[in-house]
Amino acid sequence: MTEKSTGTAETVPAPEAPALAPVPAPAPEAPAAVSAAPAAPVAPGRSRRVLWAVARWTAAVVVCGGVGAGTAMGITALDRTDVPGLATESDGRWEYPRLRLPALPADRPRPFTPGNEGEIHYADARQLLLPAPAGATVDPKLIGGWVSEDAYLAGYGKEERARLKVALGGTALRHIAARGWTTPDGTTTRIHLLRFSSVAHADRFRIESLKSGDADEELPLGVAEAEIIDGASGDVRVPEVTAYTYQEKKPYGSEATRWAYISAGDTLAMVTQTREGGTLAVPFQQTVALQAQLLG
Numbered sequence: 001m002t003e004k005s006t007g008t009a010e011t012v013p014a015p016e017a018p019a020l021a022p023v024p025a026p027a028p029e030a031p032a033a034v035s036a037a038p039a040a041p042v043a044p045g046r047s048r049r050v051l052w053a054v055a056r057w058t059a060a061v062v063v064c065g066g067v068g069a070g071t072a073m074g075i076t077a078l079d080r081t082d083v084p085g086l087a088t089e090s091d092g093r094w095e096y097p098r099l100r101l102p103a104l105p106a107d108r109p110r111p112f113t114p115g116n117e118g119e120i121h122y123a124d125a126r127q128l129l130l131p132a133p134a135g136a137t138v139d140p141k142l143i144g145g146w147v148s149e150d151a152y153l154a155g156y157g158k159e160e161r162a163r164l165k166v167a168l169g170g171t172a173l174r175h176i177a178a179r180g181w182t183t184p185d186g187t188t189t190r191i192h193l194l195r196f197s198s199v200a201h202a203d204r205f206r207i208e209s210l211k212s213g214d215a216d217e218e219l220p221l222g223v224a225e226a227e228i229i230d231g232a233s234g235d236v237r238v239p240e241v242t243a244y245t246y247q248e249k250k251p252y253g254s255e256a257t258r259w260a261y262i263s264a265g266d267t268l269a270m271v272t273q274t275r276e277g278g279t280l281a282v283p284f285q286q287t288v289a290l291q292a293q294l295l296g
Helices: 149-153 158-169 199-209 281-295
Strands: 137-147 173-182 188-196 226-228 242-248 255-264 267-276
Touching: 137 149, 137 188, 149 158, 149 173, 158 199, 188 199, 188 281, 199 255, 199 267, 242 281, 255 281, 267 281
Parallel strands: none
Antiparallel strands: 137 173, 173 188, 188 267, 226 242, 242 255, 255 267
16 A cells, blocks of 8 residues: 655654554444424425435534544544555445645644634645545546636536525635546545635535535535435544535436535535445445545
8 A cells, every 4th residue: 555645845744643443334324314394495496305304413424522442533633644544345445545644834733723723724725635546547627636616616506506606705715626536336536625714604605505404405416305314424533523424315317426515624525426326335434534534
């Protein structure tokens, strides 16, 4: 397995961290129960709704809190920079390269540590993107660099794009980094990291514009109905980082979609996976967990 180095001459690297245990395979998924109350009315011109049973904050898959035995994510400490990739196993996990948190500019703390009350990611957002796993074909348009707002918004329907573009214009969005790939199992993965000037702007866009966790939230391109995935991140815990995970509700077309919004301080990540015939639970859980680690 190869090691990816992301430090630069202008940054001060920290000692390597010990290897972490692999993310365990998830138990069979149980879709969130549907509320007995009628679903919120669909906006005119839209034929889709999100099935939901609980309020926005409790419906989310929370990737925070205590550390589970054997699945510790402990990379948020200031003196830790190493995050091992996970080996391919018979349960369908992908083989990622050895991961490292990028070194920071001198005297700059990591997010969620003392001295960084603003929860700011001082590292280059491009270096916080999860790399493609072994055997994947990288999307030539999403190679891990900066992308435009339009490139990010292409993942939503035409009507949603116009509204979300106006919403982004009203926030202090700094930049967007993205990477995409397709694996031999047919899964196409796209990861976008949106960095804002503050936590408040990041949360405002997720809650008010994307309406994450709400009954009328914005859905990815081609998705008509969706449901919350309960426990999509398994036993993974990353303090101060929250993942909101969903899947397209059956019946769907030739392709199915799973996606997640990862809220981490001033940065909002969107992980999207599509696959003909249905998406796979294990690599989705693995990808979301590792991307959450890198942002923690």
